[in-house]
Amino acid sequence: MTTVEHTAAAGRPRAAGAGGARRPLTARIAARAGGGALRIFLVLVALFWLMPSVGLLLSSLRGPQRIASSGWWQVFTEPAQLTWDNYARLLSDGKVTGSLLTTAEITVPATLLVVALGSLAGYAFAWLDFPGRDGLFLVVVGLLVVPVQVALIPVAGLFGAVGLFETTAGVILFHTAFGLPFAVFLLRNFFAEIPRELLEAARLDGAGELRLFTRVVLPLGGPAIASLGIFQFLWVWNDMLIALIFADSGRPPITVALQQEVRQFGNNIDVLAPGAFLSMVVPLIVFFAFQRQFVSGVMAGAVK
């Protein structure tokens, strides 16, 4: 390396003198070689990160005997073994489709409710004046980090008393309640940013508070509401713990249905692998379609 530097410096003394800010040739060669190594390293990391999911996908496309006797990578040498049979069996059976439907029945209302109640409260905290507002908001912020585990036993008792235990409605309410602190926190901060003049102008035009809320605040809060919605949607869709305790065991959501299958792991990968993949389809679509909103939701939720 040093030789290269010397010959280069001797061969082009003027260039070296003129381009004072330029880095020495060794550094540039090292950077180029390093760049190659860096690229290879990152390609390897990316493959490494993809491998588990690819393994699941390919496993889900192999027959039960194949799964039991060999690894999914056999697919690369024998692509003919790929088959839709597992999916066909799973979908015709109706159990998985039913659970996916239950998951949707829980996720959609829980998301809409959090957005609706969160933006109402967020607006009140941002733009309405009432005694104890700041203290109340602090309480809500304090609730951000409360672990759901604290509520499992008491809420089970509470739901039992009012007939909500093991019902879809109960699961929805639980998710809504624990989604609210973050929703209120995020939306209050976003709404507070709306220029006051805009609201004043609308009021002068004779708009009431409710109209102001639906016509001005909600549309302007679009980006924050989208982030919140995506975040909450994925959180509820992917939840297993709360569903395990509060969901109707006769009509379990997909996570609980699959979890029951996991208990006998080993001889039912032909059910588990396609089932897990089906449960991932909706979150992955949401993720790829709304990456930007998801990322900003994740960033805002970094304190949660």
Next chain:
Amino acid sequence: MSAVQVSEVRRRGGRVRRRVPGSRRLAAGFLLPALLLLGALVVYPIAFSVRRSLFDAAGTGFVGLDNYGAMFSDDGIRTALRNTVVWVVVAPAVSTVLGLVFAVLTERIRWGTAFKLIVFMPMAISMLAAGIIFRLVYDQDPQRGVADAVWVAVHDTFADPAPFPGARPRPRAALAPSGGGAFSTRAAVRAGSPVELPLIAVRPDDLRGARPAAEAAARPGAVTGTVWLDFTRGGGGRPDVLDRGEKALAGLRVEAVRGGRVVASATTAADGTFALPGDRAAGARLRLPAADFAEAYRGVDWLGPALVTPAIIGSYVWMWAGFAMVLIAAGLAGVPRELLEAARVDGAGEWQVFRRITVPLLAPVLVVVLVTLMINVLKIFDLVYVIAPGSSLRSANVLALQLFRSSFGTDVDQGLGSAIAVFLLLLVLPVMYVNLRRIRKERRR
């Protein structure tokens, strides 16, 4: 990052005094649904859990702090506690370091966005799905589990697999077991008289392509001999005699041992013969070492009691390193480029720039990421519940899982379950305090 944005928002919001006449009733209407739900399902449960944790399993007898004492004295729960500590220390740190490395490195490649997408994607899927994915990855059979397939491949590159696992001499043959899976001749060997070392119980698979064994030639000044499979296909062979057509065992290591030390060694040729220098080997005993017969390496039992927690932490890192990476990358975008360039012009190496400038500037983001992940890890449940097989569930136990089992499992003690819940809450109180102080400070400004 979020903290910075939020404080910006808050300052602007705080400067404007908002007052809407007669808005109290309106405010109540706007707030009521949210506050009702929060009160009934979040605030009331906290109070209930604190109270419940002071009562026994039946919920009728007051036991004071006994449930908290049980948390630290019960063996099973102590394991859970210890594992939770390991989780909280290791998982966030590893995720953050990886996130930092990825965030910094992806800035230098053109397909950085694609890379980030790949690493970030696992965050979108459920811990249940991730659990199933990693049950497959960690399958102990190297034929099926990719982790062990890779591990065994690497292992076998550095350590040759034994040529004839399971092979052994007949009882009362010239060879006898000499401990640890090796076989030695009963008597010392002499130069010039070939040694016959017959073995049996060789797997047909290991014999594929084997040549017929040959009698070793007697050579003065050398200890020669043959190792072969003493079994004639189709029958008719005599025990301990090299019959025609019996197969040679090639590639076996033969050692001459004298006084416990290996004085010479050789490897059998394709016809099963070997030769050792007579001056050293004569008078020694011959030994076929255990390495000739060891069972094939079966890989690591990832989900066994010893490794199950690190293995599950691995799956967590797979899910959450992307989170750290995205947050840190956003923070990195705010680092002034001129500062880094100036340092480089001053002759600082890339490592120095990273260590002395990038990391200190990112410190606030790193803290947010670490704390967020710690809170998240405290509540870890699904991954452990799904990945740990029944036999290792005890060794993999964590507080959130123990809470679930104490509260809703077979041997229910909701007093104990509540105590664990309150304990988890106590652990996040410092973070709650920091959050609240930050907001109040911003308000006063």
